[in-house]
Amino acid sequence: MRRLPPRDLTQGRDSGWCLRANRWGEWNGVRRFFASISRLGDGVFWYVLMAAMVIVDGFTGLAASAHLAATGAIALILYKILKRWTRRPRPFASDVRIRPWVAPLDEFSFPSGHTLHAVAFSIVAIAHYPMLAAVLVPFTACVAVSRVVLGLHYPSDVLAAIGIGSTLAATSLWLVPSAEWFVV
Secondary structure (H helix, E strand, O other), X not given: OOXXXXXXXXXXXXXXXXXXXXXXXXXXXXXXXXXXXXXXXXXXXXXXXXXXXXXXXXXXXXXXXHHHHHHHHHHHHHHHHHHHHHOOEOHHHHOOOOOOOXXXXXXXXXXXXXXXXXXXXXHHHHHHOHHHXXXXXXXXXXXXXXXXXXXXXXXXXXXXHHHHHXXXXXXXXXXXXXXXXXXX
16 A cells, blocks of 8 residues: 655545545435535525625615625635635545545635635624524534535635634624624
């Protein structure tokens, strides 16, 4: 058995987890579910949420939507910089056993932009509207899992995106303290 150089050990473990998750996509129902979730995570879900906030809550919803949009714009810039800097190949490009169940939006893997945005948007939205947690937390978890199941990201891409998205959202909420964290 060929031994991997030390710098590739993490990617080797990552590939193993990615391959196991990617096999779930062999089941049509699972593949369709995660492909749909991933497609919604492209932005559609978030745009509808922002519009609903404005429609339901007027100027307060507009302020929350603006907060989400600003956080999203910064997330997009961060994501693009990190993708260009790391240039990590997608799992299916590095391991022929991993199948891309949907077409990727760009060439590189690190970090997962879908997950980064979902986490950042969810945290900020829940800070403004805590009752949304019941929908946003499961949706965000499904977005994160979908990226690995669909063969588009390694688990470490998703975990890093969770950390980056959380940090970005926390910073955003610190800078814009009008959002209530735990309203009862």
